[in-house]
Amino acid sequence: MTPDEFRRLGHEVVEWVAAYRESLESHPVMSQVSPGDVRRQLPAAPPVDGESLDFALSDLDRIVLPGITHWSHPRFLAYFPSNASLSSVLADLVATGLGVQGMSWQTSPAATELEEVVMDWLRQMAGLPAAFTGVIHDTASTATLVALLCARERATDHSQTRGGLQAEERPLAVYTSEQSHSSIEKAALLAGFGRKHVRAIGTGETFAVSVDELRAAIERDLDAGVRPCAIVATVGSTATTAVDPVAELAEIAAETGAWLHVDAALAGSAMILPECRRLWEGVDRADSLVFNPHKWLGAAFDCTAYFVRDHEHLIRVMSTNPSYLRTAVDAEVSNFRDWHIQLGRRFRSLKLWFLIREQGVSGLQARLRRDLANAQWLATAIAAEPGWEICAPVPLQTVCCRHVPAGLDDEAVDAHNQAWVDRLNASGFAYLTPAVVKGRRIVRVSIGSEATERKHVEEAWAAMRRTVEHM
Amino acid sequence: MTPDEFRRLGHEVVEWVAAYRESLESHPVMSQVSPGDVRRQLPAAPPVDGESLDFALSDLDRIVLPGITHWSHPRFLAYFPSNASLSSVLADLVATGLGVQGMSWQTSPAATELEEVVMDWLRQMAGLPAAFTGVIHDTASTATLVALLCARERATDHSQTRGGLQAEERPLAVYTSEQSHSSIEKAALLAGFGRKHVRAIGTGETFAVSVDELRAAIERDLDAGVRPCAIVATVGSTATTAVDPVAELAEIAAETGAWLHVDAALAGSAMILPECRRLWEGVDRADSLVFNPHKWLGAAFDCTAYFVRDHEHLIRVMSTNPSYLRTAVDAEVSNFRDWHIQLGRRFRSLKLWFLIREQGVSGLQARLRRDLANAQWLATAIAAEPGWEICAPVPLQTVCCRHVPAGLDDEAVDAHNQAWVDRLNASGFAYLTPAVVKGRRIVRVSIGSEATERKHVEEAWAAMRRTVEHM
Numbered sequence: 001m002t003p004d005e006f007r008r009l010g011h012e013v014v015e016w017v018a019a020y021r022e023s024l025e026s027h028p029v030m031s032q033v034s035p036g037d038v039r040r041q042l043p044a045a046p047p048v049d050g051e052s053l054d055f056a057l058s059d060l061d062r063i064v065l066p067g068i069t070h071w072s073h074p075r076f077l078a079y080f081p082s083n084a085s086l087s088s089v090l091a092d093l094v095a096t097g098l099g100v101q102g103m104s105w106q107t108s109p110a111a112t113e114l115e116e117v118v119m120d121w122l123r124q125m126a127g128l129p130a131a132f133t134g135v136i137h138d139t140a141s142t143a144t145l146v147a148l149l150c151a152r153e154r155a156t157d158h159s160q161t162r163g164g165l166q167a168e169e170r171p172l173a174v175y176t177s178e179q180s181h182s183s184i185e186k187a188a189l190l191a192g193f194g195r196k197h198v199r200a201i202g203t204g205e206t207f208a209v210s211v212d213e214l215r216a217a218i219e220r221d222l223d224a225g226v227r228p229c230a231i232v233a234t235v236g237s238t239a240t241t242a243v244d245p246v247a248e249l250a251e252i253a254a255e256t257g258a259w260l261h262v263d264a265a266l267a268g269s270a271m272i273l274p275e276c277r278r279l280w281e282g283v284d285r286a287d288s289l290v291f292n293p294h295k296w297l298g299a300a301f302d303c304t305a306y307f308v309r310d311h312e313h314l315i316r317v318m319s320t321n322p323s324y325l326r327t328a329v330d331a332e333v334s335n336f337r338d339w340h341i342q343l344g345r346r347f348r349s350l351k352l353w354f355l356i357r358e359q360g361v362s363g364l365q366a367r368l369r370r371d372l373a374n375a376q377w378l379a380t381a382i383a384a385e386p387g388w389e390i391c392a393p394v395p396l397q398t399v400c401c402r403h404v405p406a407g408l409d410d411e412a413v414d415a416h417n418q419a420w421v422d423r424l425n426a427s428g429f430a431y432l433t434p435a436v437v438k439g440r441r442i443v444r445v446s447i448g449s450e451a452t453e454r455k456h457v458e459e460a461w462a463a464m465r466r467t468v469e470h471m
Numbered sequence: 472m473t474p475d476e477f478r479r480l481g482h483e484v485v486e487w488v489a490a491y492r493e494s495l496e497s498h499p500v501m502s503q504v505s506p507g508d509v510r511r512q513l514p515a516a517p518p519v520d521g522e523s524l525d526f527a528l529s530d531l532d533r534i535v536l537p538g539i540t541h542w543s544h545p546r547f548l549a550y551f552p553s554n555a556s557l558s559s560v561l562a563d564l565v566a567t568g569l570g571v572q573g574m575s576w577q578t579s580p581a582a583t584e585l586e587e588v589v590m591d592w593l594r595q596m597a598g599l600p601a602a603f604t605g606v607i608h609d610t611a612s613t614a615t616l617v618a619l620l621c622a623r624e625r626a627t628d629h630s631q632t633r634g635g636l637q638a639e640e641r642p643l644a645v646y647t648s649e650q651s652h653s654s655i656e657k658a659a660l661l662a663g664f665g666r667k668h669v670r671a672i673g674t675g676e677t678f679a680v681s682v683d684e685l686r687a688a689i690e691r692d693l694d695a696g697v698r699p700c701a702i703v704a705t706v707g708s709t710a711t712t713a714v715d716p717v718a719e720l721a722e723i724a725a726e727t728g729a730w731l732h733v734d735a736a737l738a739g740s741a742m743i744l745p746e747c748r749r750l751w752e753g754v755d756r757a758d759s760l761v762f763n764p765h766k767w768l769g770a771a772f773d774c775t776a777y778f779v780r781d782h783e784h785l786i787r788v789m790s791t792n793p794s795y796l797r798t799a800v801d802a803e804v805s806n807f808r809d810w811h812i813q814l815g816r817r818f819r820s821l822k823l824w825f826l827i828r829e830q831g832v833s834g835l836q837a838r839l840r841r842d843l844a845n846a847q848w849l850a851t852a853i854a855a856e857p858g859w860e861i862c863a864p865v866p867l868q869t870v871c872c873r874h875v876p877a878g879l880d881d882e883a884v885d886a887h888n889q890a891w892v893d894r895l896n897a898s899g900f901a902y903l904t905p906a907v908v909k910g911r912r913i914v915r916v917s918i919g920s921e922a923t924e925r926k927h928v929e930e931a932w933a934a935m936r937r938t939v940e941h942m
Contacts, residue, residue: 004489006488053828060565089564160665166668167667182792185791357527435794
């Protein structure tokens, strides 16, 4: 495609994206297609000859859009807010247009140095101490895997340079809350610890990890010759945004020599609000920390912030140094390929740069405060409504609730809640996520799409009550 | 940012990208800035108040562009071709504008089903059997890590569901060529095998792995109670595009029960040319295979194609199934979150869809054939020039050479080659990558940027000779 063809179609795509964002409310939030509906409209073999992309643009409307679940919709209240602020969309277009690799400083110095600067902006915005250094990863799942690999290598004095984990005599264990994200267990399994050595520690009424149970589990392991390797704290759990007591976990980590990783994938964005920082008090003692500016904060996916206290250790675990990647300036610069699993890397810092400049810290703060207030409003409304229950504390933007009709047993209540949320989701009016917490079915209302104003929360709440009434 | 502001600035960014691509030849290929030059032009603290992104756009020209190494430049002959075809740039803008997550079928059915279709297109284009199923990963480094994790779990009958690699009694070993990419060793170390169990097998004159040495290494290991776990074949090595004999390695893998992973990160794109497929004969017997459409083929980074023969095994190793990710249709659909390490995923299949439709298979083939012919032309020219040597076979688009002035010893020849390539790179006229192969300094001329025509190769070759003459 020539630059001139790109101009013509590029302007059309810009209009298409703008029109898409303006028309969000006209779409059902959750896609209404059935399995196979999209696939059967596409040719099974690739085209031999090229064609104008005008056809592809019209196929977007005809084939792709019906198969889209609209994460930017103002009544998207499912999963987590995954904002792709339009400023960051522009930045991503610049990055893709430049088409550069930021694997080494020399392969595009601006990609490395802009990332150093904006990650330090982000550190300051979240109130983290200067001892932390940040790097952009793709997802929290990958960053958590890196954290557990760094923990493994610190605990074994770099076993990977010798016989590897398989040559270690005393097994290592990882501790995390039973409410922690599935990526924690997945990372522990991939890192070779084995499910037998992953301790899912019980939680109390607020779904925060029980410090007593954690201490007891560690003691049992020490008695059995198992070494505590890593503690993963969750700040803002996926199901209920539960908050583990980071300071107490940091104390246990210090006592035992375990690595402390803090998973604040969603909640980290909230830390640009000074009034929220009490939620992760003690975070300055973590060895590593991950949060996702690509969630609530608004940088288009993927843009995960991984902060570490000892970046030399990270580099030692992750670095390779083949001749074809060496450059004369290596001693003076950061080569971010050595800060994660991947070698190639996009110029993702542009997304944060554009987002933060366009909104300013105050603009981002105002939007997040709006969402926190909307969540409090909804929680109050639900709590006041007969037959409805709030199922967990609401420290952030997620409200967990259920409807409890009189006279039903627990199983029937679970089935009822699954049924009404399925019906509401299928209607396309709003989209919520059901979950199971401690064996009970709840419904999560996760507020935080950029487009979600109070009226959309009110509309969704009205739809929830209406749906229940018609069951 | 409102859709209307996005319209105004979006049109400007489209023009900016088009003008950038038109002006590539006016830039030095390798960025000329010094460490710190970009950083010191950026504020150390984030802005409190938002501002118009008009300033950011002008900062792109003033601060960012001088710090860019231009991977799309027609005389970018370094590392590997990393094309971001403008059709795929458009597709990526659509993906970012939609801002959807493709982690589950339900979170956007079109993202899953379009990926299924275009990955099957790619399978057909590369001449792979229908037994292979493809999924988009971010980079070959990550896909190779996944391959070794799958190998580990197959060899241990899913040790991760028990005590993990650390509970295995007989150690596992990984075999690969001494010329394989650094990501292979990195993946083996991260997967817990340990450097002691990574066998870097010697290579012969063509830099292909020695099958005899591989057999001998496996026998030594078996005698010592070490289990062969995985063989990683390289098709198109990074330094010299050397090609391991896949069919013979497949035979050894079958005999020993080892997993066969084929790393064709660069060379896989060439397999859309039937005349190149003899280079990976036997690939149909591989357990897994990775290549990067984001390199030579032209889909903007990141877009790695990972193919497996047993996707049920992949899912068993990678899946998690927490309540908040379950949906009613899970039994009928693919949930690609279970096909790799990450949970969140971009709508990356759009890039392949637009690229393949706009060019057609025939258009892509014509461009790759142009590059193969340019490499042959250059290799012939260098071989005919007194004082110059071709250092490796040229099966693909990379020409490895050096200049050998009369009367210098080996070390002086190495220093001389490093010196002239540094000088040429610093001039900004062309950009080549030096490497060390079997202890000797060589220079790689890696052809394959979309913009690189014969005349640019001729110009670069003239500049190489001119630079050497003025040393």
